[in-house]
Amino acid sequence: MHRRGFLAAGLATILSGSRALAQMKMDGMSDMDSMPGMGGHAGHDMGAMSNGPAALPEGEALRELPMLANEAGQPGLFKARLTAAPATARFAADQDTPILAYNGMSPGPLIEAHEGDRVEIAFANRIEGEQSTIHWHGMPVPADQDGNPMDPVAAGAERAYAFELPEGSAGSYWYHPHPHGKTAEQVYRGLAGAFVVKAKADPVPAAYGDTVLMFTDLRLAADGSMPDNTMIDQMNGRVGDHVLVNGQKNPRLAVAMGSKRRLRLYNATNARFLRLAFDGAAMTIIGTDGGLLEKPVAAEEIMLSPAERIELVVAFDRPGAATLTTLDYDRGWMGAGRPADAGLTLLTVDVSQTPGEAMPPLPERLRPIAPLGRPAVSRRLVFTETMAMNATGMEMGFLINGKAFDMERVDIVARAGETELWEIVNQADMDHPFHVHGTQFQVIEHERDGKVSKPPYLAWKDTVNVARGETVRLLLRQERPGPRMYHCHILEHEQLGMMGIVDVQA
Numbered sequence: 057m058h059r060r061g062f063l064a065a066g067l068a069t070i071l072s073g074s075r076a077l078a079q080m081k082m083d084g085m086s087d088m089d090s091m092p093g094m095g096g097h098a099g100h101d102m103g104a105m106s107n108g109p110a111a112l113p114e115g116e117a118l119r120e121l122p123m124l125a126n127e128a129g130q131p132g133l134f135k136a137r138l139t140a141a142p143a144t145a146r147f148a149a150d151q152d153t154p155i156l157a158y159n160g161m162s163p164g165p166l167i168e169a170h171e172g173d174r175v176e177i178a179f180a181n182r183i184e185g186e187q188s189t190i191h192w193h194g195m196p197v198p199a200d201q202d203g204n205p206m207d208p209v210a211a212g213a214e215r216a217y218a219f220e221l222p223e224g225s226a227g228s229y230w231y232h233p234h235p236h237g238k239t240a241e242q243v244y245r246g247l248a249g250a251f252v253v254k255a256k257a258d259p260v261p262a263a264y265g266d267t268v269l270m271f272t273d274l275r276l277a278a279d280g281s282m283p284d285n286t287m288i289d290q291m292n293g294r295v296g297d298h299v300l301v302n303g304q305k306n307p308r309l310a311v312a313m314g315s316k317r318r319l320r321l322y323n324a325t326n327a328r329f330l331r332l333a334f335d336g337a338a339m340t341i342i343g344t345d346g347g348l349l350e351k352p353v354a355a356e357e358i359m360l361s362p363a364e365r366i367e368l369v370v371a372f373d374r375p376g377a378a379t380l381t382t383l384d385y386d387r388g389w390m391g392a393g394r395p396a397d398a399g400l401t402l403l404t405v406d407v408s409q410t411p412g413e414a415m416p417p418l419p420e421r422l423r424p425i426a427p428l429g430r431p432a433v434s435r436r437l438v439f440t441e442t443m444a445m446n447a448t449g450m451e452m453g454f455l456i457n458g459k460a461f462d463m464e465r466v467d468i469v470a471r472a473g474e475t476e477l478w479e480i481v482n483q484a485d486m487d488h489p490f491h492v493h494g495t496q497f498q499v500i501e502h503e504r505d506g507k508v509s510k511p512p513y514l515a516w517k518d519t520v521n522v523a524r525g526e527t528v529r530l531l532l533r534q535e536r537p538g539p540r541m542y543h544c545h546i547l548e549h550e551q552l553g554m555m556g557i558v559d560v561q562a
């Protein structure tokens with residue numbers, strides 16, 4: 057099904073600031089009646105995002121994500137199976153929630169492999185009536201192994217994914233489905249997992265541990281089910297009622313006073329922007345999407361837009377509770393029901409009264425990052441949202457350079473091994489986190505209201521937020537040939553057209 061845009065019928069327009077919001081319905085949707093807020097009853101789903109969020113238990117001990125077992129039994133090879141299938145989860149007491157899961161769990165099992173390994177994953181799609189894929193978000197894998205929408209795995213079918221992890225590729229990646237028109241839904245129903253590539257020689261002391269914290273965003277109806285997306289969700293991206301960490305709401309973690317912990321934070325939500333601070337503990341940024349920084353950077357707060365990751369070392373030097381909380385962030389919201397962003401406690405760390413064993417210090421240098429250098433080509437990608445009148449009503453589109461995604465169209469032809477400058481221009485009313493497949497890039501400049509600023513540190517990234525009215529300039533080089541997707545990682549926007557294809561030629 058093509059969901060290039062959607063129609064606003066009847067112009068039941070509500071004004072929100074300078075923006076107009078209309079009661080809309082999907083263009084060409086056959087399952088319209090099953091979607092709340094699609095059929096009529098203007099206002100029904102406009103404010104309240106669900107019929108009263110269910111209460112979720114808080115304060116359970118933080119679960120480490122279960123690891124995907126390596127079945128290879130030989131060094132240098134990681135071999136396993138991942139099956140996407142319906143499952144049930146227990147979020148609220150006494151209620152089973154139907155979800156989609158990898159190997160029965162959501163988030164999916166943690167994959168941990170090493171630089172230099174070969175990875176072979178047999179994937180089975182057991183989602184009835186839906187295509188799926190596994191996309192290896194951020195990873196340097198060949199184009200035909202990257203789970204693009206052009207390579208769907210039919211319902212009931214299997215396929216093998218295989219790739220090598222090059223030297224220097226250690227980082228915090230993830231995996232999720234990417235089928236045409238179904239990515240947003242399969243992800244919010246539960247399909248996403250972390251993929252950590254470990255370095256051969258890791259400069260971060262092992263005593264800090266290594267904990268993945270994967271944030272997802274759950275909306276639960278009173279009966280324990282996950283409601284379908286509403287029109288508001290299609291426009292803004294789906295934001296849930298509960299931000300979960302490794303599937304739990306505000307879990308607790310006990311640490312000894314004076315300890316340092318290495319934490320990998322993942323924003324695996326469809327559309328929630330997470331501006332975070334630790335109350336009672338000091339944060340140091342040590343890595344981003346594509347691995348370690350050159351040197352640690354102290355931070356008062358961090359910002360994770362959808363799909364971004366950040367690696368932290370957190371020092372717990374004060375006894376008592378240290379909490380990871382959200383701060384307010386205005387990412388541009390269309391219509392009613394802007395979710396409360398600030399003041400959510402995502403994680404509570406209980407720091408002991410008595411000090412633990414002394415921890416080794418964090419080294420001053422982590423690894424070198426070579427700047428990508430002079431670009432051979434420069435390109436400009438302009439993000440817009442449009443609302444246009446046509447015969448049936450108002451049509452909204454999420455566009456790049458005036459075009460909605462077309463799987464049959466190549467938007468950019470690039471050359472493998474050549475450095476390019478990409479200028480991402482956001483002329484829309486919402487922030488759009490830009491992501492490109494197959495490589496990591498380096499952000500070199502932000503521009504807003506004619507003011508140019510440099511990022512605070514050099515880093516490897518595969519996703520960067522482009523705030524409304526902002527221009528982000530980045531350097532990127534694709535090493536491997538083949539078609540690659542680039543898109544907004546608000547998955548509903550990706551689905552509604554904000555995606556393109558760069559064909560990398562050898």
Ligand code: C2O
Binds near residue numbers: 234363541545
């Ligand atoms: Cu998480 Cu096309 O990507």
Ligand code: CU
Binds near residue numbers: 191192193194491493
């Ligand atoms: Cu990706």
Ligand code: CU
Binds near residue numbers: 488550
């Ligand atoms: Cu977007």
